[in-house]
Amino acid sequence: MIKSRKVHIITCLLMMLAVILLLLSQRTAEETIKYFPPDSSISFSAVGTNLNLLKETGNDQYMVKWIATSSLDKEIYLRQDVSLLYMDGRLKGMKGLWKESEKDIDLEVVFEESDSSHFQAISFHHGEIHYPNDEIKSIHQMSDDHLYVIDSPHTALESFREPNSHMQLEWKETIDKTTSQQLQFAWKEWIDAANIEINDYDLYPLTSIIQLQEKPINGLTQEQTDRIIGQLWEGLYKNYILPIANQSETNNQIMPLILINKNNDHLIVLFNNEANQLETLYQQLSIQN
Structure with a gap:
């Protein structure tokens, strides 16, 4: 009787452990964007x-x-x-x-x-x-x-x-000027804090990297650029998006700045984390075919 109870308890514990491991594996898969080699046989419609x-x-x-x-x-x-x-x-x-x-x-x-x-x-x-x-x-x-x-x-x-009117143009210029001043001030503070030699990099605000989908990084092919973009988003998702997304609300963080080394050796992402503290994400560029 005692032996039967022990077997039952052990079986239950093993089942619980299996369920926990399954849930953890599902959570890991869900919360990861992972870059793999591109599949040329399928594309978005x-x-x-x-x-x-x-x-x-x-x-x-x-x-x-x-x-x-x-x-x-x-x-x-x-x-x-x-x-x-x-x-x-x-x-x-x-x-x-x-x-x-x-x-x-x-x-x-x-x-x-x-x-x-x-x-x-x-x-x-x-x-x-x-x-x-x-x-x-x-x-x-x-x-x-x-x-x-x-x-x-x-x-x-x-x-x-x-803008398709003079008034709209004036509003656009006013909003753009105010926004640009705030961004440039914050980005300069980040660059200085990270001790980065700005002349060694090409700078891309996060929302501007979509241009690299049609125009490759200087000195690279579109295929190499696409690989870099996929790996960049993998890093952004893990280090920038997930930590902030797990908070109840954002802290109005300044848009991240991406700096791509002109020798195509590496890139750096500067951003504020969920606590509005500066983070520096360094990524070696993978450009091998």
């Missing part, structure tokens, strides 16, 4: 990020819809997308979704805001394809959008991406 002004809500408030979507023609082992939103150069929000055996991902957020601002969103669309013999490949693509919202007591609420 559509990706997109969109920001749209919805309506006034009263009390000088308005609503904006933020959407990020991506689609494939067939299901793959793992789909994971993440989208980052900045308002006047400061982090407004993060949104991500992870799915197994899926082809489509849709992220949608409606948020309320006030005052005239420039909203910028950039999304990273990612997928893993698993083949026999533990062969894993991946695909990724970026998309972005931006929107100026003019909320003035003297004019009707409006939004635009590119």
Whole structure:
């Protein structure tokens, strides 16, 4: 009888341990964007990020819809997308979704805001394809959008991406100037604190790296640049996105700055962590074919 009870207890403990290990392995998979060699046999059929002004809500408030979507023609082992939103150069929000055996991902957020601002969103669309013999490949693509919202007591609420009137141009220039001054001041402080020789690097605010999807890094091919971008997002997700996403709210962190060494040896990401303290992420560039 006693022996039977011991066997039962041990069996229960082993089952509990197996469940815990399974949950931990699932959590690790869900919370990791991992770069693998690109799969040329599959590509996204559509990706997109969109920001749209919805309506006034009263009390000088308005609503904006933020959407990020991506689609494939067939299901793959793992789909994971993440989208980052900045308002006047400061982090407004993060949104991500992870799915197994899926082809489509849709992220949608409606948020309320006030005052005239420039909203910028950039999304990273990612997928893993698993083949026999533990062969894993991946695909990724970026998309972005931006929107100026003019909320003035003297004019009707409006939004635009590119100004098509003199008034809109004036608003754009005013918002851009104020935002740029704040960003440049913060980035200079970061660069000085990290003791970086600025002349050795090309500088990219985070939302501007999407240009590298069509125009490769100087001296590199598009294939090499794509690999670097995939590995960059792997590092960003682990070190910047996840720690902040696990907080109840953002601290309006300044947009990260990416510095790519002109010798294409390494890159550095400067950003404020979840406690608004400076972090320096160093990444050796992998450019071998």
